[in-house]
Amino acid sequence: MRPPALRLDGVRKSYGHVLAVAGVDLTVEVGEFFTLLGPSGSGKTTLLRLIAGFESPDAGRIELAGHDVTSTPPHLRQTNTVFQDYALFPHMTVGENIGYGLRVKGIAKAERRERVERALNMVRLSGLERRKPNQLSGGQRQRVALARAVVNEPEVLLLDEPLGALDLKLRQEMQLELKRIQKKVGITFVYVTHDQEEALTMSDRMAVLSNGKIEQVGPPDEVYERPATEFVAGFIGISNVLERDGVRFVIRPEKLRMLEEGQEAQRGMNVEPGTVEQVVYVGMSTRYIVRLDRGDQLVAVRQNMDAPGQALRYEGRRVRLAWVPGHTYVLDHQRARSDAAAGD
Amino acid sequence: MEGFLTKLALRTWAVLILLFLFIPIILILVYAFNSSNIESWPLPGLSTKWFAATWDDPEIRAALELSLRAGLTATGLALVLGSCAAFAVQRMTFFGRDVVSLLFVLPLALPGIVTGMALNSFFHFNGITLSIWTIVVGHTTFCIVVVYNNVLARLRRTQGSLIEAAMDLGANGFQTFRDITLPLIATAVVAGAMLAFALSFDEVIVTTLVAGAQNTLPLWIFGAVRLGQRLPEVNVVVSFVILVTIVPVAIAARLTGGSGVVRTQAER
Numbered sequence A: 001m002r003p004p005a006l007r008l009d010g011v012r013k014s015y016g017h018v019l020a021v022a023g024v025d026l027t028v029e030v031g032e033f034f035t036l037l038g039p040s041g042s043g044k045t046t047l048l049r050l051i052a053g054f055e056s057p058d059a060g061r062i063e064l065a066g067h068d069v070t071s072t073p074p075h076l077r078q079t080n081t082v083f084q085d086y087a088l089f090p091h092m093t094v095g096e097n098i099g100y101g102l103r104v105k106g107i108a109k110a111e112r113r114e115r116v117e118r119a120l121n122m123v124r125l126s127g128l129e130r131r132k133p134n135q136l137s138g139g140q141r142q143r144v145a146l147a148r149a150v151v152n153e154p155e156v157l158l159l160d161e162p163l164g165a166l167d168l169k170l171r172q173e174m175q176l177e178l179k180r181i182q183k184k185v186g187i188t189f190v191y192v193t194h195d196q197e198e199a200l201t202m203s204d205r206m207a208v209l210s211n212g213k214i215e216q217v218g219p220p221d222e223v224y225e226r227p228a229t230e231f232v233a234g235f236i237g238i239s240n241v242l243e244r245d246g247v248r249f250v251i252r253p254e255k256l257r258m259l260e261e262g263q264e265a266q267r268g269m270n271v272e273p274g275t276v277e278q279v280v281y282v283g284m285s286t287r288y289i290v291r292l293d294r295g296d297q298l299v300a301v302r303q304n305m306d307a308p309g310q311a312l313r314y315e316g317r318r319v320r321l322a323w324v325p326g327h328t329y330v331l332d333h334q335r336a337r338s339d340a341a342a343g344d
Numbered sequence B: 001m002e003g004f005l006t007k008l009a010l011r012t013w014a015v016l017i018l019l020f021l022f023i024p025i026i027l028i029l030v031y032a033f034n035s036s037n038i039e040s041w042p043l044p045g046l047s048t049k050w051f052a053a054t055w056d057d058p059e060i061r062a063a064l065e066l067s068l069r070a071g072l073t074a075t076g077l078a079l080v081l082g083s084c085a086a087f088a089v090q091r092m093t094f095f096g097r098d099v100v101s102l103l104f105v106l107p108l109a110l111p112g113i114v115t116g117m118a119l120n121s122f123f124h125f126n127g128i129t130l131s132i133w134t135i136v137v138g139h140t141t142f143c144i145v146v147v148y149n150n151v152l153a154r155l156r157r158t159q160g161s162l163i164e165a166a167m168d169l170g171a172n173g174f175q176t177f178r179d180i181t182l183p184l185i186a187t188a189v190v191a192g193a194m195l196a197f198a199l200s201f202d203e204v205i206v207t208t209l210v211a212g213a214q215n216t217l218p219l220w221i222f223g224a225v226r227l228g229q230r231l232p233e234v235n236v237v238v239s240f241v242i243l244v245t246i247v248p249v250a251i252a253a254r255l256t257g258g259s260g261v262v263r264t265q266a267e268r
Helices: A044-052 A094-104 A109-122 A138-150 A168-185 A196-202 A220-225 A230-235 A336-342 B002-031 B049-056 B058-091 B097-109 B112-125 B132-157 B160-168 B173-201 B205-211 B217-227 B231-256 B259-267
Strands: A006-015 A018-028 A033-037 A059-064 A079-082 A156-160 A188-193 A205-210 A213-218 A240-244 A247-251 A257-259 A270-281 A285-292 A297-303 A318-323
Touching: A006 A044, A018 A044, A018 A059, A018 A213, A033 A044, A033 A196, A044 A079, A044 A156, A044 A188, A079 A138, A079 B160, A094 A109, A094 A138, A094 B173, A109 A138, A109 A168, A138 A168, A168 A188, A168 A196, A188 A196, A196 A220, A205 A220, A205 A230, A213 A220, A213 A230, A230 A240, A240 A297, A257 A297, A285 A318, B002 B231, B049 B058, B049 B231, B058 B097, B058 B132, B058 B173, B058 B217, B097 B132, B112 B132, B112 B205, B132 B173, B132 B205, B132 B231, B160 B173, B173 B231, B205 B217, B217 B231
Parallel strands: A033 A188, A033 A205, A079 A156, A156 A188
Antiparallel strands: A006 A018, A006 A059, A205 A213, A240 A247, A257 A318, A270 A285, A270 A318, A285 A297
């Protein structure tokens, strides 16, 4: 059996009194697209820098492909990084940038040229190898940074919020592109982001970090549908947390049905009355912020299928919110859900 | 119309200021070609005879040689010390770093008379005979600052992630320095050296106090003017000094994009 591409064991790192990484255990399998998701200050970038070797941990162990690299300097590690600011060498051409890793490893010129060519092809920048970085657009620089890292065929490719500086449209394009490249080259990706949508769309598995600790690890749908903690529930997507009969549980907005007068709930649904406090139009859908008569505030989402302008007229209306108990997820009691699902 | 008048007034004003600044310098350049040894206007005739006379003068030759040797040596020392200091201050965090940084720049801000007096007393106190080496030490104090300022400014503008990127790609410390750091700071180092040499080449105050009986080119000019002797040669020598200082300063300005030069010159 192949050892995992990356294994972290009790990794800790603090700066002065600030604990940036508070004991992280993690295993990333070969070929996985693994995302570290968390708000700023959650320790995700520090974790990435520890894996790359730019920082050394106060405690714990880091393994790459089964080898202990905890005290190996960055230039001897089989990792490559795509930096947030790309960090392209301004005095080198695109081709020299991409070939630099191969050059310092002493790879012959002919092979170097061939591999650089292939990498450029992969990121669809063929013909630009003579340009300087300052003659490229943001999206092109991003691709060069990616090619410069991938060309070395590292055990693990580390990406530090690589799409952060791009505009929305380009970002979505690059998300698909990154995924395509990752599948093609089969390199293990460890991807840092604070963008939950990015994490959900791209990852095979993801870890949600908060205050230097991992809150949950799992495939995106599992993390979204079954958040392990209130933090995860709150950080990923909009979540409604309710407490009824001493049990705290999460209902996602899209699972709530908003019933108007005269509409009947289906059998088996829980129904609670309330008032629409605010209507937020978001284009494809509309969010209704509803204050339940019992005091809780919930968010419901509806697709905008009605005539334009209809949604905004709901403000102040009396409504009832209905949900299927099996669509909720009980917090802090991982097992409770399967019980609820069984009774569904 | 008002816009036009304002523009015209501003332009006239700018031209007047430029004339104020440069007429004396231009006059000297013109008088260097005077055929007579009496300065009168208009010139009785044009000639280059003073250039030959100046060049053949052993006293002036010796002063030029001393100036060049002292300037080049001081620049060389400043290059090594100033660059190293800039790296240390940029790369490391240590107790009192800001104070150290200030101390490096202080010699440039201090009046030359203070630096000169201090060095003079120091040499005297320790029984060191004034020689070319005392001049070199005196000039190095302010030359370091120029190199230090230029290199530090460049290092601060350079993305820190570039160094990390190089290491990440497998370059060791030496390769990173050779392939990334050095090319990125090279122009700043050269600019710093050129400015340092220009400063050294026309320095008078500190030099007076540490040179003893020797004459650098500016000291020779100073002496000749004070005694009112050999003014035609003075004009030639001054023209030469102008050339030798302006060219490096202009090159340095090109290399650093202008900003660094103006600041360091103004501080002096």
